[in-house]
Amino acid sequence: MTDRNPMKDQVAIVGLGSTGFSREGGASSLSMALAAATEAITDAGLTAADIDGIVATNEPGASGPEAIAAGLGITEATHHTKPTPVAVFSLLDAARAVFTGAADHVLVVTPVVMGPWNSRRAAADPWRRGARSGILPVPEDATMAAAYAAWASRYIHEFGATKDPFARVAINSRTNAAANPLAAVDTPLSFGAYEAARMIREPLNIYDMDLPVDGADAFVLTSAERARSLPHTPVLIHAATSGIVGKNDEDQLDGLHRTGQHVVVDQLRRTSDIWIDDIDLFYPYEGFTIITLTWFENCGFCPPGEAERFLREHWNDDAQRIEIHGRIPVNTHGGSLSEGATRGTGHLREAVHQLRGTAGARQVDGARAALVTPGGFFFNPQGAVLRTAT
Amino acid sequence: MNGNSEETDEETDDVLIARFAGNGITRDSADHFRGRLDRRLLMARCADCGRWQHPPRPMCPACWSWNMTMDEVSGRGTIHLLMVLHQGPPATGVDYSTGHPVVTVELEEQRALRFTSTVSDDFPAEDLAIGTAVEVEWIERDGTPMPVFRKAAS
Numbered sequence: 001m002t003d004r005n006p007m008k009d010q011v012a013i014v015g016l017g018s019t020g021f022s023r024e025g026g027a028s029s030l031s032m033a034l035a036a037a038t039e040a041i042t043d044a045g046l047t048a049a050d051i052d053g054i055v056a057t058n059e060p061g062a063s064g065p066e067a068i069a070a071g072l073g074i075t076e077a078t079h080h081t082k083p084t085p086v087a088v089f090s091l092l093d094a095a096r097a098v099f100t101g102a103a104d105h106v107l108v109v110t111p112v113v114m115g116p117w118n119s120r121r122a123a124a125d126p127w128r129r130g131a132r133s134g135i136l137p138v139p140e141d142a143t144m145a146a147a148y149a150a151w152a153s154r155y156i157h158e159f160g161a162t163k164d165p166f167a168r169v170a171i172n173s174r175t176n177a178a179a180n181p182l183a184a185v186d187t188p189l190s191f192g193a194y195e196a197a198r199m200i201r202e203p204l205n206i207y208d209m210d211l212p213v214d215g216a217d218a219f220v221l222t223s224a225e226r227a228r229s230l231p232h233t234p235v236l237i238h239a240a241t242s243g244i245v246g247k248n249d250e251d252q253l254d255g256l257h258r259t260g261q262h263v264v265v266d267q268l269r270r271t272s273d274i275w276i277d278d279i280d281l282f283y284p285y286e287g288f289t290i291i292t293l294t295w296f297e298n299c300g301f302c303p304p305g306e307a308e309r310f311l312r313e314h315w316n317d318d319a320q321r322i323e324i325h326g327r328i329p330v331n332t333h334g335g336s337l338s339e340g341a342t343r344g345t346g347h348l349r350e351a352v353h354q355l356r357g358t359a360g361a362r363q364v365d366g367a368r369a370a371l372v373t374p375g376g377f378f379f380n381p382q383g384a385v386l387r388t389a390t
Numbered sequence: 391m392n393g394n395s396e397e398t399d400e401e402t403d404d405v406l407i408a409r410f411a412g413n414g415i416t417r418d419s420a421d422h423f424r425g426r427l428d429r430r431l432l433m434a435r436c437a438d439c440g441r442w443q444h445p446p447r448p449m450c451p452a453c454w455s456w457n458m459t460m461d462e463v464s465g466r467g468t469i470h471l472l473m474v475l476h477q478g479p480p481a482t483g484v485d486y487s488t489g490h491p492v493v494t495v496e497l498e499e500q501r502a503l504r505f506t507s508t509v510s511d512d513f514p515a516e517d518l519a520i521g522t523a524v525e526v527e528w529i530e531r532d533g534t535p536m537p538v539f540r541k542a543a544s
Binding site for chain 1: 476478506520521
């Protein structure tokens with residue numbers, strides 16, 4: 001098994017920074033990136049002079065590694081890239097740079113900004129109104145975000161599901177967000193409010209989808225060896241991967257029985273010594289609630305189509321949240337439904353906070369291992385198993 | 391019919407691009423949209439192995455043949471995916487206040503060969519469901535032919 005994953009436990013996340021997330025607007029993508037980056041580098045006990053790798057993100061409006069390097073006063077860098085947004089793409093790129101010796105201390109910085117296509121505030125902002133989105137301007141389109149509503153209908157049809165498990169994913173996130181000062185929305189959600197909610201793309205309503213926000217996360221990675229002399233408990237990347245099926249055009253996908261999520265799970269099971277019976281925390285992406293239901297099923301918590309039963313059985317009614325076997329909380333930070341559309345960086349950041357013991361009021365005692373699964377069905381499914389060194 | 395032909399008429403392409411800009415038309419999908427102007431639903435098909443693919447791409451992923459053609463499909467199939475939009479981009483004749491259906495239809499020609507559009511104005515509400523048999527019908531939006539789906543004649 002080890003030869004399949006020589007990078008296992010060799011690279012650590014040692015610094016975290018975040019601006020928090022809001023719908024207020026008014027800051028530039030670069031200013032948020034620099035704010036998160038300086039916090040992460042300081043948190044790691046390092047300075048700009050130590051950073052020799054920069055992983056930026058190919059997010060609309062985001063600065064490239066060159067502008068980040070110039071803006072932070074980095075001396076020189078030997079790894080500088082701009083991968084596709086979604087958290088594990090960046091994490092893997094940085095980890096591989098550390099593991100191969102391309103750089104010693106790699107900064108990952110992932111700003112997101114609201115655009116004129118998804119925010120009235122951004123459309124009224126003269127500095128943003130010219131930005132373009134990749135979204136097609138015809139209504140009859142089942143790609144990108146719309147594809148999740150389309151496949152949610154198929155899931156409901158194939159399995160005879162109700163909206164109950166969708167509601168539980170949304171309520172779980174909002175319950176957990178109450179203790180997260182970084183969240184854009186932190187008020188609790190009731191079943192009644194969920195059922196009464198405005199439909200956006202039926203069968204999905206406004207609580208089934210994340211919200212556009214401004215903000216940035218940043219991470220610092222280094223070798224597990226160097227991590228031992230830095231201030232925080234190192235969080236090791238035990239296994240990580242992305243995965244797609246070849247036929248992945250959103251409306252042409254063969255079916256929910258084999259998506260990139262299955263590819264990710266198969267690869268993680270080949271490369272990880274830790275699986276769902278061993279984890280203390282689970283961070284399935286919930287930018288659309290349907291994604292979370294299939295992550296539960298595809299990771300093996302329950303068979304296909306049985307997320308409804310599973311979530312009902314593993315629901316803490318007093319706390320109004322999911323607790324797997326009464327033990328494993330899910331999306332302890334409130335997920336993307338509360339922090340907003342951060343493309344899984346919040347899930348990753350929160351897992352690191354929990355594992356190193358800096359999650360504040362949300363801290364889960366004794367958490368040693370976490371499974372983080374950002375991404376959806378088509379072009380960005382991914383997963384990571386994180387653990388502490390001991 | 392090859393979208394990569396050197397002999398494409400620049401002016402015709404400009405007109406085509408202008409009419410279908412909102413549909414994400416590319417060089418590789420141009421002939422599909424040319425077919426729409428003639429009210430024919432054309433989809434990419436390998437002339438060697440017969441496999442269809444959508445959206446159109448220049449090579450057959452099944453046999454790696456470059457001998458791709460555009461063939462007309464029957465337009466018959468079943469609703470495979472369904473959503474009702476209550477907000478979305480503005481479009482002529484689309485009223486989100488009553489909900490705008492978007493269907494992805496699995497065509498009878500090949501498993502998982504699908505086309506996404508809306509349904510005809512007179513589509514029976516009780517039949518707007520996954521599994522309903524449908525067939526293509528042509529309407530116009532802003533003067534350009536557009537394929538939509540009506541309930542199949544039984």
